[in-house]
Amino acid sequence: MAEVKTKGEVVLNRVAIVAVVVALIVMLTPIYWIASTAFKPRSLATTVPPTVMFEPTLTPFAKLFTKRSQLRQPVEEDVYEAAPWWEKLIYDDGEQVVKNRKTGAITSSGYWDRYKNSLIVSIISTFLAVSMGTLTAYGFSRFKVKGEQDWLFFILSTRMLPPVVVAIPMFLMYRTVGLHDTHLGLIILYTAFNLSFAVWIMKGFVDEIPREYEEAALVDGYTRLQAFWKIVLPEALTGIAATAVFCFIIAWNEYAFALMMTSRNAQTAPPYIPSQVGSGLPDWSVIAAGAFLFLLPVAIFTFLLRNHLLRGMSFGAIRK
Amino acid sequence: MARIELQNITKRYGGTRALKDLSLTVEDGEFFVLLGRTGAGKTTTLRVVAGLEKPDEGRVFIGDSDVTSWTAAERDVALVLQQYSLYPRLTVRGNLEFPLRPKVRNMNEDEIRRRVDRAAKTLQITHLLDRKVERLSGGEMQRVSIGRAIVRDPRVFLMDEPLSALDAKLREALRVELKKLHQDLGATFLFVTHDQVEAMSMGDKIGVLRSGRLVQVGTPSEIYERPHNTFVARSVGTPPMNLIEGRLDGESARLGSFVLPVSSPANSEQKVTFGVRPENIVIQSGAPAEARVFDIEDQGVIKILALDMGDTRLHATVPAGTHVNRDEVVRFGWKPERVLSFDPETGRNLAL
Structure with a gap:
């Protein structure tokens, strides 16, 4: 049913819409800038004022994923003909490339490996932080823990100083135990500083789930673990999604x-x-291409979980 | 089916003792109602029986076994709560199947289907089976909750105020249904409520609970007619029993300047609290006592009068045909054989 609105409400509504549009423009402009620059040829990337209308090209991406050595002579005709499409993009852009006898003219850059590392480290550490955080939060929420408040404060206190403060001692420790420059090292590090965050957010969500649900399951003949798995976890999904997005972003x-x-x-x-x-x-434009690709996973991840987030972002206010 | 026995249960939460040396027996097949106010320990008692709380002292028996150290899952009891016990993500059928699905039961699909259908038929919710729980009314939800309990054929049914979230009409209807269900199943019911009407109308036996102690156990009429003390006396009946300070002198009760007869004489004069239920007060011209009508509540069949006798407010239920007006001064007496006397200090019933 359509509500009847007073004149004041109509005006207020319009003001709100304008405010939202302005805020969106302010916030989305940098992202648009990065995205558009990623598809610009080198010559247009730094023009002042910025070019708005241009023919998009994949050249920056081709350059992003390759490593090239520069030479003064132009590339030879037969080499050009034999090259795959993305190499041609580079030659077309006026980049002159030396022919290396062993590996070919163009070799792959480190970007894809770095990107893979980012994915591995972020996904695994997010999974660990959220799952351990959920279990810990469940424990604090449902059982009498001696010194509960002190423990929770202690957990939170690990976030009270900027992580960089401990970077040098961490660096020395990591080098000593051989965790320096390993996936495992970064995973442990990220899990550790996301965990306190995950525990606190998840505790709010788990507290909101009526314990009657589990108790009914316990009486019905389920074990505590089965009740957690079948009842608590599905109910906590909203919170888990929200926590996972935050941990992943961090x-x-x-x-x-x-x-x-x-x-x-x-x-x-x-x-x-x-x-x-x-x-x-x-x-x-190559840097913009790198940054643009870097934005994607978070955007996709958030987009996939958006239905859960809509309810989850209100921090534990699930329907009773 | 089984009897429940609690022996000397004490349960503490932090510094406060929720249950104090509580002993209680519910016979096999009995409908036992625990009546008490909020915080009296009703729910705690139920949770101790269910195995959701471990008592600090005392033992719990279900059937012939000492189940004190058993988990909730092992005790084979069913619990119906005021709300929240249905899973919003599941359909009615899913909810009814849920208690049959634990691995320990190892029940095949045919048996599950048969039991769910039977329970649904008993409770007349067959047409709701495929509906989501969120789209049920309060009464339907509570019916499904009860269904969840009966699909399993548990040894004992525990109910924690299952009707108190419903509106008055529905509550009445479900009260009748629950009683019938109890008769049909012949099962042991332990039912917790703060509503004395529920207790009186449903219970084979009532246990009155007050701050963690069982004050009196008896049939509804025992509780109503022969309360052990003033607390029990005021726990049941609407309006509650009138308590009047006075003196017992031989065969007469002195209430201020009025003298009324009693049928349980005392040898020596003593201070007592007289207890008389509103229906045992008689408005009659020429009766020994006098009071001013403060308020009249016409309920159709009867009228409830609020009377002021000096500083004491009394309630009397009289036939609807009685003609009285507000602020009118009326003469009243009581039925001497129905008057109870309590110790004014301890509240104990002097006749027991």
Whole structure:
């Protein structure tokens, strides 16, 4: 049924819509900028004022995934003809490439490996933090824990100083035990600082689930673990989704530790992208391409979980 | 089916003792109602029987076995709660199947289907089986909750105020249905409520609970007619029993300046609290006592009068045909054989 609105409400409504549109423009412009630059040829990337209408190209992406050595002579005709489409994009852009006898003219860059590292580390650490956090929160929520408040405060206190403060001692410890530049090292690190966060958010959600649900299951002949699995987990899904998104974002975007604790094998994408700025003249459209691809997983992950998030973001206010 | 026995149960929460040395027996097939106010320990008692709480002291027996150390799953009891015991993600059928699905029961699909259908038929919810729980009314939900309990044929049914969230009409209807269900199943019911009407109308036996102690156990008429103390006396009956301070002197009760007869004489004069139910007060011209009508509540069949006798407010139920007006001064007496006397200090019934 349509509600009858007063004149004041109509005006207020319009003001609200305008405010939302303005806020959206402010927030989305940088993202649009990155996304559009990622598809611009090098010559248009730095024009002032920025070019709005242009023919999109995949050249920045081709460059992003390749490593090239530059030479003064133009590329030979037969080499050009034999090259795959993405190499042609690079030649077309005026990049001149030396022919390396062993590996070919163009070799792959480190980006895809870094990206894979980011995915591995973020997904595994998110999974660990959320699952351990949920179990811990369940324990605190349902059982009498001696010194519960002190424990919870202790858990939270691990987040009270910026992680970078402990970076140097961590670095030394990691080097000693051989966790430096390993996936496992980063996974442990990210899990550890996401865990306190996961425990606190999940506790709010689990507290909201009436314990009568589980108790009915216990009386019906289920064990505590089965009751948790069949009753609590489905009810907590909203909270789990919200927590997972937050943990994933934090792990995915983490820069300082990734820079310090990894060098070759386990380096993630965040420290890699700026490292490209430093080598030679920065090619802004390539950097934008790297940043654009880097934005995607979080966007996709959030999009997939959006139905859960709509209810979950209100932090534990599930329907009674 | 089985009897329930609690022996000297004490349960503490932090510093407070929720149950104090509570002993209680529910016979096989009995409908036992625990009546008490909020915080009296009713729910705790139920949870101790169900195995959801471990008592600090005392033992719990179900049937012939000492189940004190058993888990809730092992005790084979069914629990119906005021709300929340249905899973919102499942259909009615899913909810009814849920108690039959634990691995320990190892029940085949045909048997599950047969039992769910039978329970649904008993409770007349067959047409709801495929509906989501969220789309049920309160009464339907509670019916499904009861269904969840009966599909399993448990040894004991435990019910924690299952009707108190429903509106008055529905409550009455389900009260009758629950009683019938009890008769049909012949099962042992332990039913907890704060509603004295529920207790009186449903219970084979009532246990009155007060701050963690069982004050009196008896049939509804025992509780109503022969309360052990003033607390029990005021726990049942609407309006509750009138308690009047006075003196017992031989065969007469002195209430201020009025003298009324009693049928249980005392040898020496003593201070007592007289207890008389509203229906045993008689409005009659020429009766020994006098009071002013403060309020009249016409309920159709009867009228409930609020009377002021000096500082004491009394209630009397009189036939609807009685003509009285507000602020009118009326003469009243009581039925001497129905008057109880209590110790004014301890509240104990002096006749027991």
